[in-house]
Amino acid sequence: MRIALLAPLPPEQTGIADYAAHLRSALRELGLEVVTPLEGCQDLSEQLRRLQAFDWRGVNLVHAELGGGRFGEFQALEYLRRAQPQLPLTATVHDPERLIWRRAKLFFPLNALERLPPPLPQAAALLADPLTLHEERRLAKGMQRLITLTRLGGDCLRQRMGLRTEQVAVIAHGNLSIAPVELPPLAPLRLLYFGFIYRGKGIEDLLQALARTLTTHPHYRAQVRLTLAGGSAPEMTFDPAGNYLDGLRQQIAALHLSDVVDWQLDLPSADIPHTIQAHHVMVLPYRESKKLGFLGQMRGTSGALSWANACGRGVITSNARAFAEEVAGGNGITYRQGDIDSLSDALNRLLLDPHQVRQWAGTAADIGRQRQWNNTAQRFAELFRDACKEPL
Structure with missing residues (x-):
């Protein structure tokens, strides 16, 4: 199976970048091929050009990491939903109950408020929220699977996005295998x-x-x-x-x-x-x-x-x-x-x-x-295989 992973990756200093790197490594250890067409690119326009130039033939599924105030992965999924409708799309949602919370670019005249002192930029984001929520729901309903790290997160995401029960899965945050060490003396x-x-x-x-x-x-x-x-x-x-x-x-x-x-x-x-x-x-x-x-x-x-x-x-x-x-x-x-x-x-x-x-x-x-990554990656691999078998 060939997976296209859309996610921040080290050396970016974010928890989601670390998560994505560990997931990629664990999936590869299971024998899955993982490609990262957006790796190292943070410019939204350049990301779109990369997606357009990428050869999607042979890719079985696209998986994204959504959260941390980033917009690129959401934009990429929106593009692929239209341009590559044959591809199953999945994503881990790190900040449920929303996917991105606010738009990358506001429309006129709200975009003029972004350059003004607080709280005007925040007011602009709030005024644009009905459109943001509409776009989040549109993408979410077209996804094969959305994964959250907790049951509460999954329930909240499902309700806010209006999803079917089977569209949301819960896979706890994976972690490395660390050799145990006894607790230090209790004082101090x-x-x-x-x-x-x-x-x-x-x-x-x-x-x-x-x-x-x-x-x-x-x-x-x-x-x-x-x-x-x-x-x-x-x-x-x-x-x-x-x-x-x-x-x-x-x-x-x-x-x-x-x-x-x-x-x-x-x-x-x-x-x-x-x-x-x-x-x-x-x-x-x-x-x-x-x-x-x-x-x-x-x-x-x-x-x-x-x-x-x-x-x-x-x-x-x-x-x-x-x-x-x-x-x-x-x-x-x-x-x-x-x-x-x-x-x-x-x-x-x-x-x-x-x-x-x-x-x-x-x-x-x-x-x-x-929750070691080898067990977590196995759950992702099973979810990916199921998603690929379902009609789009």
């Missing part, structure tokens, strides 16, 4: 934030919650450490509001946390497992975007959470997205997103009873083994 308790470091991840909430915990229980100060680890690409950390990393450092100093917070920025891929396994629990304090809330509910998951399972470590996570489903098996706990007191309470309970990280770690390791 080592907390880890892992992921791309930019605004919207709730890192400020985590710092404030930890400060409140240490203010209430000052004797814990020598018993806990927090590491902030992950990517810090300039386009993510520099924005009109200033340098985000500098802002975090200033907040850490203001909260008197400099002696308990460590940094591991721009972590090489080879060092990720060791870094995670050197800690007891991962903390993911994500908040849902209030701006996106006007357009729908984001019910995706996190690549960082997949890494925690792969490395056999539990998580404390907010109840944003579909995280509650991801820890329902006993590999961690959730707290109310944006509620700093709730997160502080979770940290307090963990410090009072640190042994619970052993149970979380054991369950996470079991989940990690079930």
Whole structure:
């Protein structure tokens, strides 16, 4: 079987690019041929020219990765739906309940608002949303399969896009096979934030919650450490509001946390497992975007959470997205997103009873083994074969 994969790929620094690279490698190990006609190209016009020049003869199926605020893959599927109607189309939807959430280009006169100060660009996207949703539904209904990473995401996508039950499948986020490593000694308790470091991840909430915990229980100060680890690409950390990393450092100093917070920025891929396994629990304090809330509910998951399972470590996570489903098996706990007191309470309970990280770690390791990429790729291969057998 020859698959055309439309997706961002490394060296692009996104979780979806990493996901696509692992999926491509795992599918090839199963004997499937995977070609990537858009690899390395981010210009929308050039992407369209590549699609037009590509020889689609011999391609059995096209699979795309949708999400992360990207438009190219959606545009490519729209083009192929019209130009190559004989090809089955599938996609993993990383940010359900929508496919792209907003259009790449707004029409006149709304496009004039994009160049004006906030909140006018956001207002323009909201005014264009009925058309965006129409285009998303039109494409979604013409797809053979749409895959989500969680059941909640699949249910929300199916309902919002008006899809048939059989059009949506759930395949959990795959992860690498990581050799198990025992938990470190429980003192000090080592907390880890892992992921791309930019605004919207709730890192400020985590710092404030930890400060409140240490203010209430000052004797814990020598018993806990927090590491902030992950990517810090300039386009993510520099924005009109200033340098985000500098802002975090200033907040850490203001909260008197400099002696308990460590940094591991721009972590090489080879060092990720060791870094995670050197800690007891991962903390993911994500908040849902209030701006996106006007357009729908984001019910995706996190690549960082997949890494925690792969490395056999539990998580404390907010109840944003579909995280509650991801820890329902006993590999961690959730707290109310944006509620700093709730997160502080979770940290307090963990410090009072640190042994619970052993149970979380054991369950996470079991989940990690079930979701290794070789098993995940097998499920994709079966789905692709079924999709190819169905009439278009």
